[in-house]
Amino acid sequence: MVEVTRSTALGVVGASELFQFLRDGAPRTRSALAQATGLARSTIAARVDELMELGLVTPVADAVSTGGRPPSQFALNPAARVVLAADFGASHASLAVTDLAGTVLAERSEALDIADGPVRVLGWLVETGRALMAEIGRDRTDLAAIGIGVPGPVEHATGRPVNPPIMPGWDRFDVPGWVQQHLEVPVLVDNDVNIMALGERQVAWPRTDHLMFVKVATGIGSGIVSGGALQRGAQGIAGDIGHVQVARGAEAACHCGNRGCLEALASGPAIARALRERGLDAVTGRDVVDLVKRGDLTAVQAVRQAGRDIGEVLTACVSLVNPSVIVIGGSMAQAGEQLIAGIREIVYTRSMPLATAHLQVVQSAAPENAGVLGASMLAIQHVLSPEGVDALAAR
Structure with missing residues (x-):
């Protein structure tokens, strides 16, 4: 032979x-x-x-x-090589350079509105990425790939956001193609919750093969790891639990155009709106968290109820995918045990005993950097794959 x-x-x-x-x-x-x-x-x-x-x-x-x-x-x-890892939220951007083990070598975070559009946001990525690499003495030949997380649904095969509700101007924008005009390496794009699931697993649960990461912030979504692999589904939107209908909120209007969505009841802005209706000064999810931390009983009860609403949807998820760990992250997880207690109350009560016998519902161990670490893992997994190694050899 x-x-x-x-x-x-x-x-x-x-x-x-x-x-x-x-x-x-x-x-x-x-x-x-x-x-x-x-x-x-x-x-x-x-x-x-x-x-x-x-x-x-x-x-x-x-x-x-x-x-x-x-x-x-x-x-x-x-x-041997480095990757760029970007985590974009509704109003923030984080970027890191990591090695092939996911160790952060340099990083930067800034307030950046995703609604400013793809050219502005991705331009920041390119400019900041070059600066960070120069800072650590690495040049373009050392860069092997770029991983990007965005706060909206992504068509995994193309890396293009599709009808993202809070990302005006991004619909079907060729994110990989635009970035590659400036940095000629593979560009991997996924929604922010999927990459957070990868990052959380890397940090806290490396030996756990069945995990759900639930992000509760401006929106609500989940990333599903099953059999040790991230599950994206046919078009890449597996885990989009924020638009599952919850009976209690049948009349609540959602920005997606439907009514009764979980996100319209239990997201940070939704809880803040409910508190304003009761006379409290709450505009954002951060305001809600601050009220809870100050011990405001009305805010505590509202967050606990939001946890119950989330738990109602997660009960169906437990029966469907049977995770061994459910991790709660996102800005609203900073409300601490109040949100998680509501989730546990419903999940442990309504799920089958076999499914919950060893199920853990826990707060994120990497609340600040799960997204960046997950974006790094997304890029690294590509670089170290057979196809990625072949590409490095060809270069």
Whole structure:
């Protein structure tokens, strides 16, 4: 059989496939790689050399010897390349440069209105990304990919937002294409809740294969990890629970055009509106959180009821996808136990006992940076995939 080399496609016995055994960062010897892959030692040696030329793997401390000279070990070199990770919210933007292990090397956050439009917002990404890379002494050749999270539905196959309610001017805008005019690397785009699910799992639940991340903020949505993989559905909107109808709010108008949506009842602005109707000074979700922290009983009761409404929808989710962890994040999660207590009250009462026997409903462990870390994971997963390694070899 003719061996595949770097001068041709790196096929099933190529370096890109071999790299999949090393991308977890655990050191392995050539012998261990040969045993795991079934490839000849000479093939393994050639492929390891190719990966070392790319900088993706590096020798590490020798393994324990059973006699004679200890065999050399090899592992992922996180410093080989960097990625840009952007998390855009309704009124904020965060950008980080990370290595291939997701370690943040430089970051910046600013107030930025997503309604300013894609050219303004993505222009900030390009300009700030270049500045951050210069700050840490990395140039464009070190950049391997860009991950972007946006606060609206995204068609995963194209990276284009589709009918995003709070993103005027973004509908079907070619986000990857525009960014690649300025930074010629792969650009991965997803909705912000999906990337937050990836980030939360990376930070707090790396061994949990069944997880839901629920963001409660200006809107409400969820990211679903099942079988260890992010589930996007056919068009990329799996987990869009904010527009599931809740019986209690049948008359509540939602910006999507329907009535009774969960988001119209339990989002930060919806709770603030309900409190204003009761004479309290609350305009935003932040105002609601401040009232709860000051112990205002009316605000506490409103947030607890919002938790119950969210719990009603999550009860159906528990039956449908059977997560072992539900993580509550977003700005309204800062109201603390009041929101989560309402969610738990309904989920644990109405779900089947087998589904809730070991189910945890918890607050986010990475409330400030889950989005950036998730965007980083989105980019890194592409870079370290067989296709991504092949692309680096071609460059």
